[in-house]
Amino acid sequence: QVHLVESGGGLVQAGGSLRLACVVSGRTFVNYVLGWFRQAPGKEREFVATIRLNDEGILYTDSVKGRFTISRDNAKSTVYLQMDSLKPEDTAVYYCAGRLFTVATTPNLYTQWGQGTQVTVSS
Numbered sequence: 843q844v845h846l847v848e849s850g851g852g853l854v855q856a857g858g859s860l861r862l863a864c865v866v867s868g869r870t871f872v873n874y875v876l877g878w879f880r881q882a883p884g885k886e887r888e889f890v891a892t893i894r895l896n897d898e899g900i901l902y903t904d905s906v907k908g909r910f911t912i913s914r915d916n917a918k919s920t921v922y923l924q925m926d927s928l929k930p931e932d933t934a935v936y937y938c939a940g941r942l943f944t945v946a947t948t949p950n951l952y953t954q955w956g957q958g959t960q961v962t963v964s965s
Contacts, residue, residue, distance in 0.1 A: 844868040851959030862923040864938030880934035889947040
């Protein structure tokens with residue numbers, strides 16, 4: 843059983859930064875994939891970024907390229923999402939999610955989910 847716990851959300855002004863963390867516990871595998879998703883009120887959950895734990899397989903959605911950076915610390919079983927140059931449209935609940943083998947951008951392909959952390963960007 844794999845458990846995911848997010849932290850690091852909060853309120854920040856536009857142009858500011860936040861770093862989200864997702865701690866992974868339980869049994870993980872060499873080809874475990876961690877993704878970040880977000881869901882704003884009244885909108886569908888959308889893909890943000892993903893990383894595979896055993897190599898540098900990384901994907902970003904276009905709207906965050908150049909502003910967000912996903913990284914991992916395998917010794918701490920933690921995946922980070924560094925968010926810079928935040929915009930009001932980045933406001934959402936951010937979730938980390940896990941799956942095996944291949945990176946993916948579709949929420950339904952992920953089998954484990956954290957509880958989410960709120961990110962609010964004021965203008």
